[in-house]
Amino acid sequence: MNTSDANFKQNKYRPFILASVMLAMFVGAIEATIVSTAMPAIAADLGGFELYSWVFSSYLLMSTVTVLIYGKLSDLFGRKPVITFGMTLFLIGSILCGFAESMEWLIAFRFIQGIGAGAVLPIATTIVGDIYNKEERAKIQGYLSSVWGISAIMGPALGGLLVDTIGWQYVFWVNIPLGILSLIGLWIFLDEKIEKKKHHIDSKGAILLTASLTVLLYLLVEGGVTVGWTSLTAAGLLIAASVLFIQFIKHEMKTEEPMMPFSIWKNRSILIANIVSLAAGILIIGISSYLPAFVTGVMEQSARVAGFTLTAMSIGWPIAAVIAGKLLIRIGYYRTSLIGGCSLVVGAVLFVLMEPSYGPWWAAMSSFFVGVGMGLTTTSFIVTIQSAVSWNLRGAATAANIFMRNLGSTVGVALLGGILNASLLNSFRSSTNENVNELDVNAVNELLTKEGRSSLDGDILNALQQAMSTGLKSVYAIVLVIAVISLILILFLPKKDIPS
Template sequence: MENANVINAPSKPEIDVRKVRTPIMIGLILGMLLACIDGTVVGTSIPTILEDLGGSDLYTWLITGYLLAETITTPIAGKMSDIYGRKPVFLLGMILFLGGSIFAGFSQSMEWLIVGRAVQGLGGGMLIPVAMAVVADLYSPQERGKMQGILGAIFAIASAIGPFVGGVIVDNASWHWVFFVNIPIGILAIAFTLIKFPKAEADPNAKIDYLGMGSLSAFLALLIMVVTFGGGTYAWDSFEIIGMSIAAIIFLGLFIYIETKVEEPLVPLHLFRNRTFTAGSIGLLIMALGLFGILSYIAIYLQEYVGLSATNSGATLIPLTIGMSITSIGSGFLLKKTGYMPWLIIGPPIAAAGLYMISTLGMGSPQWEASLYLIIAGIGMGCVMSNFIVAAQNITPKRDMGVMTSTMSLFRSIGGTVGAAIIGTLINNRIVIELQQNLPSDVFAVAPHTTGILDKINDLAGAFPQYPTLPVDIIYSYGQSLSYAFVICSVIVLCTLIACLLVKRVPLKTDEEYEQLNLEAERLHEEELAKRMEKKLQKSEKHKGNGSG
């Protein structure tokens, strides 16, 4: 059995991972950095890409295609890494990611660019969960907090700086380099893992849950499309959205049924009997609902309402990532002394307070005020994001480590995707009320009752010259709608505290204690397989008896 200091390979001497884990982690961090940045880097490049390639009716798929492929791949990659080892899954992910980057960079049409982005997403979905699972392979439970904290900080920083990186590249080079820049970094990541990553042997008796993969992929694909196109391309009560929602529920039910029947389920449902895993997964989903809701709209909020320039609004997001990095890394280094519970308890109230403060910003508020509130929100979020995973890894045996980590990552991804859609809906609903309160009745009667009114400010101002404050009134209404949504975000994030309190307080295990956990898990797994085999034999004998009768 493996522990945190050695990796066993059949017929080979034990490898002391302490001698190789630093270069391994460098390679994994580089891969994770690319995957996180590419999730958001295209946003600021879209206007230039549309000008060059056209296809404005398809551009939303540049983001949706990547997100869809990444979300589907994440849980599958975790299980495959448990069966075939982390290295081959990570390398396959890097190859797909680089292949998609090259394809996207050379694209001469919007359709081919979308295909390239989807291939990137397939690779990116493999990189993040494998990187987080490898931490549990290379570090003891008492050491994992440091590395998970660093990975959490990288996730936050990379997600936030993606739009900035895309803007810098587009302003100073061709949009093609948004994708080509991945190539040298990706090659370096592959080099580190090829040279130093211990080789893992595949399990020849492993059975792949293809039905589970298919049903889960269908559910996730439908869910992503519902939250992406609902309320925009299609109304929430349209036939398309209702139909996809019903189909998603059916595939989810089918997936759960399949997982109760197969020998090697893609997502072992017994994981959800563990209070810490279940509470942590729900907590990540709730926190991501609030976090990504803010990230999706904070830049335009600071530009259109507060009045900051595009450059300053982008720079103001940096304090959010600084705050997250401080507590994500800091808690990791202190985890051995404090445990994870204090951080989980103080994090949500601090994050909720910061988000609420952001909602109090007004037209003309100084940049330092926005930065202060964002750093407070980041400090609270950093206390929580990585420590949920540390808590779950502390009580999860190694045989389930990959699928556990990828499932928690999946919950976080779903929370982020759904959060952005929910906040968008809240804003569109609230702006109707704000416009009715702040605009003259004759203007309100002809003005759009959506955020699209921002594009009509000059037209409305020209049509109603008797109202000189009309442009300001429209922007104020829009800003108040966003402020309302941010208050909701703060309440959602505060609800994470409920999940935090449900996490079981378990001291970080020593190497010996974790080894005992693994041995017990293997024993229970063998017993379960023996029971299933016995049931199969009994069924077979019963059929033979009926046949002979």
Template sequence: MTENIQHQVAHRRWILFAAMLAMFMAAIEVTIVATAMPTIIAELGGFSQFGWVFSIYLLTQAVSVPIYGRLADLWGRKRVFFIGTSLFLLGSILCGFATNMGWLILFRAFQGLGAGAIMPLTSTIVADIYAPKERAGIQGWLSSVWGIAAIIGPLTGAWIVQHFSWALIFWVNVPIGIISMVMLARWLPDIKPQHQHRLDLGGSFWLMICISSLLVALLQAEALGYWSLLFLALALISGYALVRHEKQAKEPLFPLAIWRSRVIVAGNAGNLVIGAAMMGISAFLPTWIQGVNGGTPLQAGSALAMMSIGWPLASTLSGRLMLRTSYRFTAQLGALLLIAGTALLLTLQRDSSLIHAGCAAFVIGTGMGMTSTTFLVSVQNSAEFHIRGICTASIMFSRMLGSALGTALMGAVLNYNLMLRLPEQYDPVQQIMSEGERQALQHETLQQMITQVAASLHWVFVASLLIAALSMVIARAMPPRRPE
């Protein structure tokens, strides 16, 4: 029965619309908050804790994603989705009432715990109600939500803080989330597993310790200094304990079928690479435009938006391409575009136009959209119903982990190059990006700093290109057949 649910569900379009609403709610949260943060800091204070507003959200989301994925397989998608979405909406309401930065960080943690359910479960629900041959095109629609959110989010956030209280950027989630929950309550069948299962609490505990320690070490490496080594050691120890526990558990958090499937392992590896390569553009292309080219934040955001436009377009196209060719061909084409886009970043010069940077971002976005959709669809079509939730969640988690690893790796590459090239300058990137500090520098000093920062960023783009090249290797592990 569960394997053929897609043939029994009526109102599939309304279920898809509800899933897209929920995904939009979680996707827009990142961009809309980033735009409003200067206003929030001006009112609440606590600029030194600024980074934790974003880090804690990512941390709790990443920790909870695999657990929600497994719970969805054990308890049913509908029940777990409602739990996660309710937690997300509660956190959103509380964020609007925060009176200082400490409370805001705590409530953002609640939001992240809820968001950990929304992303994997919306994709899993859609995969459940559509046949394997239809999933390729439908997942492209879900991916388009991210592109729309990336464009609407900053504009909406700026408009809200200009005309209303900043609390509204959090409360706007509430009606969207309620509408999505009501629609799914009305039309989504409550398919429960045929046998009673229990969550692997021991595995969940070691997973949370491992992921939390690793992400804190990566995301807060600069602030922690050598203390980050302690968190890395804790991540290694808890990771070893997790592997050992999973081998002995009767019902492991990560079923053995996941690790025995070449397609599922390759899909996770591919998303890890995509997440890491993405940070080469998301984190450092704006630095190039503002610091090296002397552009404005609006120009940097416009160039980066091109990636958000290319991603959903390629995701939609990849669904049709998979049906005409194969998983492998589509993944390899996406990998080729990703490599070409990151190679274009290496051609940036100090006098390069904004169009040049935007074209590179667009090509990278198309490559990421095509590869990520192919990896996700291939994994979902390879996974049986009773493990589809954890398999989908593992894909989402792999991309988050890749983003954290990519940020740490490329940040280290940049800092190492700056230390070699500008040893006498303290935080040269900040100096050339801040308008006040930039104008205070002597002309010769400024030109030298820009030249050396540009050379350092080129090495970051080299690292991004090498990571992107791995996607071609992984793409070869995709099945040489079409979705059936």
């Protein structure tokens, strides 16, 4: 496909296209935080608390496995029809979620939502790469990153307001008019000139990748819960996922118009950016998943204060992303990425050094540094990747980077959760208090509310808080290792800037 970038960049409607893209990204970004806030009310209404985590996992599973598929389809058939299909499916899933009458049905509808969501972020980001040149992308990608910060701040507040006033169903339905408006804007103002020719759709590759990742993510989500990590079932799932993925790689290496063009990974900038994005996904999920538990359970602060410590990261990320746009032009992507990597390490060090007596401001400061690091590196990577490939590979290349970050987050949940649980049990078993010896991991639930803490015996409370603090220090030690590895990898990026 020989579609000229110049035709896009001369489009006088670029501000309207950008507004439509940012609206589409907002719809996808706010989904995570707004649903998290509403989940206690949803579980109380629908029941099935044992399926609580699958409401999130089902969405994450499908949005992760479909990212690469949509990215390649957009290179073959254009951005507009693919993002339209994805957004439409996302909105249909949102409507159905609001009508769910049981947790099982909600999970099924979240699968549909996730399948659609996989198209929104990569295609929206790719459209920006199409209509702006390299210097402009650096600035505009900063604006796109700010969407995530705004959604992270608005999501919890809006979710709480909707639940308290008109019902949890509207947490899903609030997306519908916004999604429709973004599609209207794209169809009116985005004029794609796609060369009409017959394309080979890599359906076998899509099936192999989806099957491989579905098996792997199922193991990661259910491992240690319904599937023992040392069981034959876990071993069988791991072998099945490995065999399917190897078959996927073999198929992609020889097929025409592959869904994952491995040729782009030969570019050192893309290879390192994608590996660092995988590490960043682990890092970010390790902080966002467990920091509220530390602030609430160990520091004994309110849920609102715990939210504030994460909001600091959401503020640092978009601010740094906007600054990154200017730095990329002035000092280049290598130095900008390097500054971002250093900020990640600083934030991780602060988390490792954090003590309960330091208070929430220390936690917020640590989060802010991590947010700054993420804003600088993610913006640099997207601009670099989109500048290193042609139009007909840009969708797949952008999707690959987002896929790696999503995969890192999914793997990180299982990896760091296992480390935390093992540390908690070790603390309980090594205690000299017989009552503490009998505790299991679920005992820490009592730390997460003021009422729960007040109901505990003083010795038990101290033991639980000490175990939680020790366990989370182990988690943050892993986060620091990941941050250091990321910084080392960034040092191997080419120092010469990528031409636009």
